[in-house]
Amino acid sequence: xxxxxxxxxxxxxxxxxxxxxxxxxxxxxxxxxxxxxxxxxxxxxxxxxxxxxxxxxxxxxxxxxxxxxxxxxxxxxxxxxxxxxxxxxxxxxxxxxxxxxxxxxxxxxxxxxxxxxxxxxxxxxxxxxxxxxxxxxxxxxxxxxxxxxxxxxxxxxxxxxxxxxxxxxxxxxxxxxxxxxxxxxxxxxxxxxxxxxxxxxxxxxxxxxxxxxxxxxxxxxxxxxxxxxxxxxxxxxxxxxxxxxxxxxxxxxxxxxxxxxxxxxxxxxxxxxxxxxxxxxx
Ligand code: 13P
Ligand code: ZN
Ligand code: NA
Numbered sequence: 001x002x003x004x005x006x007x008x009x010x011x012x013x014x015x016x017x018x019x020x021x022x023x024x025x026x027x028x029x030x031x032x033x034x035x036x037x038x039x040x041x042x043x044x045x046x047x048x049x050x051x052x053x054x055x056x057x058x059x060x061x062x063x064x065x066x067x068x069x070x071x072x073x074x075x076x077x078x079x080x081x082x083x084x085x086x087x088x089x090x091x092x093x094x095x096x097x098x099x100x101x102x103x104x105x106x107x108x109x110x111x112x113x114x115x116x117x118x119x120x121x122x123x124x125x126x127x128x129x130x131x132x133x134x135x136x137x138x139x140x141x142x143x144x145x146x147x148x149x150x151x152x153x154x155x156x157x158x159x160x161x162x163x164x165x166x167x168x169x170x171x172x173x174x175x176x177x178x179x180x181x182x183x184x185x186x187x188x189x190x191x192x193x194x195x196x197x198x199x200x201x202x203x204x205x206x207x208x209x210x211x212x213x214x215x216x217x218x219x220x221x222x223x224x225x226x227x228x229x230x231x232x233x234x235x236x237x238x239x240x241x242x243x244x245x246x247x248x249x250x251x252x253x254x255x256x257x258x259x260x261x262x263x264x265x266x267x268x269x270x271x272x273x274x275x276x277x278x279x280x281x282x
Contacts, residue, residue: 002069005077005099005226006129008043009168013202013225017277021045021079021204022269023230025052028262029237030064036269038072042278044269045099045226047081050088058095066096074282079131081228089119093128101170105133109156116164124165131226134160135172137206139180151190154197161201168202168226173219175207178231186215188222195223202226209235213275220276227276233265240264 005019012019022033024046037044046065048058062078069076079099080092089100100123104115116132123130135152152171161169171194173187195203202225208216209231216227244257251257273279 001073001075002066002098003075003077004128005045005079006127006167008045008075008077009129009202009225012043012278012281013200013223015281016221017281018205018220018225018227019043019045019077019278020269020272020276021047021081021226021228022233022272023047023049023052023081023228024061024065025234025237026056026258027064028258029233029265030061030068032262032265033269034065034068034072034076036266036273037074037076037282040270040273040279041074041282042273042280043075043077043282044273044278045077045079047079047228049081049230050084051082053080053088053092058092058097062096081230083119086115086118086122090122093123093126097128099129099131101131101133103133103170105136105170105172109134109160113160113163116160116166120165129167131168131170131204132160132164132166133170133172133204133206137170137172137175137177139176139178139207151187152194154190154193157194158197158199161198166201168204169198170204170206173205175205175211177207178209179235180210184211184215186211186219188215188218191219191222191224204228208232216275217277227272229269229272232268232272236264236268237261 024030065078082103083089102119104112136150204226205224240261
């Protein structure tokens, strides 16, 4: 069933596990994520970035996710990931998204507060929760390369939540979008310090592809309640297509290699749900 994200993430936060938020690029990925969640009895979030919505509009994704969610008993959220403007957020809300993120983290603090607070004022009367970001997640999210990682300042985080009334906060603790160039160095000490100041606001981990499962589990134990995975899903999807074509170079039917790719994504999502501890929570 399609639900809003507020209760789902707050319940995870209160009970020491995290909800997996998986980025979809097409119908097969939507089906893979929702079917994996159903088999694991896990609440789940399907999300699309602004870049993805430049290719496939939110109305298309909303209807695919809604149809997939109606076939299962576990709760499914349709989330806008890294919303890049007020208009983007408005259009996703109108399309039916049940959760949104506004990402103004590359702007300076006061500008980030202003933009985020405006989106909160639009979404909250519709009972739709808002995620925002403070500090910068490094790496490349759909081509927007961050110059450097900026660790979230604990006092600023508390201040930001108080001023914006945001529901969930994405933080920078050495995490980076895409695969990591070297060893990822996740600063759990910064996470702890932020958590100490942000109290009841669930925290969100971005850039999770490439972080060892054991570090992800530690971050979840320290207050991360939503965990985003994109690159690893895209990677297994693409590799499955390549493997299929290598095996059968005369294939012309997309449903053949897309089905192989869907199954690869589904297996990966099931593994990640275990890492986050959200299995058997729905
Ligand atoms: P990865 O691509 O590193 O998994 O990051 C995902 C993400 O943060 C989506 O918002
Ligand atoms: Zn992200
Ligand atoms: Na990453």
